[in-house]
Every structure is written in C-alpha cells, then in structure tokens.
Amino acid sequence: MLRLYRKGAEQRAAQLGFRLYDFWLADPEMSSARLRDILLARGIRGLILPPQESFGTKIEFDFSEFTAVTIGYTLEAPKLHRVGNNVFASVQMAYRKLQDRSYRRIALVVDEEVDCRVSRAFSAGYGSMSSNQQGVDTIPAFVCEGFDDKRFGKWYERWLPEVIMGTGPTLEEGVRPWLKRRGETPAIAELNLSEEGVTDSGVDQQLELIGKTAVSLVFSQISHFEYGIPETPLLTLVDGIWRDGERVP
Structure with missing residues (x-):
C-alpha cells in the first residue's frame, strides 16, 4: 500500500x-x-x-x-x-454492485483494528446498507480481534452468506483457509484491491x-x-x- x-x-x-x-x-x-x-x-x-x-x-x-x-x-x-x-462510500458501492449481481445474503468480515484505523467506516458503511434494503437478508457484520475459527464457524453456519466482503489478513489468512478446509464456496469481494496480482473483484481504493x-x-x-x-x-x-x-x- x-x-x-x-x-x-x-x-x-x-x-x-x-x-x-x-x-x-x-x-x-x-x-x-x-x-x-x-x-x-x-x-x-x-x-x-x-x-x-x-x-x-x-x-x-x-x-x-x-x-x-x-x-x-x-x-x-x-x-x-x-x-x-472514502471507505464508507466504497463499502456502500460494493454492496450495491453485489446486489446488482442478484446476491441477497451479503456479509462483511473485518478485523477490529482494521475497522478502527478508518474510524469504523467499514462496519458503518455496511450497516447503512444491510439494515435499510428491502428484500435483502440482514446479516450482522463479523468484527473480530484476530480470526477465531470457532467463532467464525458459528457465525457462518448461523447466517450462511452468499458473498463475503472483506480485506487484509482476516480475509486472506482466516476466512479463505476456513472456507477451503470445509469446502464452502461463497463468493468473495475484496474491499481493498491495492496489491498487484489480486484476482478478486472488488474495490480499488x-x-x-x-x-x-x-x-x-x-x-x-x-x-x-x-x-x-x-x-x-x-x-x-x-x-x-x-x-x-x-x-x-
């Protein structure tokens, strides 16, 4: 970055x-x-x-x-x-793009420290969309202090998101390996496409x-x-x- x-x-x-x-x-x-x-x-x-x-x-x-x-x-x-x-608006834009692709169960996974670094704009932007969209299942954001397999597993099994928005080590070192080990295949949207070689769709900040x-x-x-x-x-x-x-x- x-x-x-x-x-x-x-x-x-x-x-x-x-x-x-x-x-x-x-x-x-x-x-x-x-x-x-x-x-x-x-x-x-x-x-x-x-x-x-x-x-x-x-x-x-x-x-x-x-x-x-x-x-x-x-x-x-x-x-x-x-x-x-404008992280708040970037998350809102990503949410709308996913809705346009007919996703309804849209979720956010973000590390507490990462969210704090941007004055909680990740979770705030997500909350502004997830709580006010008709016909969309409201899934609470998974905000964590370091990735916890068991806690994430309970959250995932409770809400079964179709697509997960996220960024940073929590996504790359936590969410992706967890999903791969269990054969789960929700779509992933990266909220900070800042590095070369990233193949996901998502937000270029x-x-x-x-x-x-x-x-x-x-x-x-x-x-x-x-x-x-x-x-x-x-x-x-x-x-x-x-x-x-x-x-x-």
Whole structure:
C-alpha cells in the first residue's frame, strides 16, 4: 500500500517540479529536533505523513515552518489536513454492485483494528446498507480481534452468506483457509484491491490518486504560505471504484 501511495505522490510531485525524499522519524538516531533542522537546511517545507502502523498515533514535531498533510486515519495528533479513501462510500458501492449481481445474503468480515484505523467506516458503511434494503437478508457484520475459527464457524453456519466482503489478513489468512478446509464456496469481494496480482473483484481504493492528492494539497498550502498546524483541518476523501477481476462474484 505504501508503495502505491508513494508512486502517486512521486508522479504528482514531478509534474509540479518537485522531488520526493524519504525521512524516517522512527529512526532511533533521528530526533524530531534534528529532523526539523535537516529539513530546513535543505529547504524542504512540505511534508506528507503516510499511514502509521497504529491507530491513535501521536507525533511530537514542530510543524510551525512546514505545510503538512497526512494520509489515512491513523494520526491522532497533531490534527493536520488529511486525505484518504472514502471507505464508507466504497463499502456502500460494493454492496450495491453485489446486489446488482442478484446476491441477497451479503456479509462483511473485518478485523477490529482494521475497522478502527478508518474510524469504523467499514462496519458503518455496511450497516447503512444491510439494515435499510428491502428484500435483502440482514446479516450482522463479523468484527473480530484476530480470526477465531470457532467463532467464525458459528457465525457462518448461523447466517450462511452468499458473498463475503472483506480485506487484509482476516480475509486472506482466516476466512479463505476456513472456507477451503470445509469446502464452502461463497463468493468473495475484496474491499481493498491495492496489491498487484489480486484476482478478486472488488474495490480499488485508488491509492495512487490519494498519493497524488496529498502532494497537490501540500503544493496548495505552500502557494498560499500556509504553514503550521491548521486551525481547521480539512478532510479530502477519494472515492473508490469497482474493478472486476478474474474471480467475479
């Protein structure tokens, strides 16, 4: 995922006459003060912060002489301008696409941490659709903290979904092996087709476009001499698009 964010950011930076450089604040030899001095010495005033590993991340850094944009939802503090996929709308779109294919028993499986990383937009988007569709069986989302075979088995046998929407390790390392071991064959819709070689149908979150948009936001701030932590942080959402793969639900 980071590779695609960076690819898009690098392309847009080149279009605007800039270059992209990598700095790692997590480097034990790189303090915030030292990084600030290095950036200013090199004339670097625009910063893009990619998604952090953990939700609720807080960064101590003096942004007063920089413009900055963060990608995704994991950075809690400081409150910077932000760009990310419109996960809520992406899940709704996927749900509608599956309905158009005559599926009625549509389910969501998502890891608790993954859902939290996007402010629970996966489960919220799913809930907004599953609870308000006439003629569609309402199946509660399976939200888990680490995949549990027995708990998933009880849920699956209770609801018998025709198609499962999901993403990440819970889908690849939990759901798929479980279904294969038991010979179950519901369709799968991937909610983040971010890696090359994925053959499922599902949502392309347009990570390259998100990277491009982040650079455009930084460029706009620099052009307007807007430095420091913004009084009113803006959230820019990029809609996902549906992509049919080799395995079409």
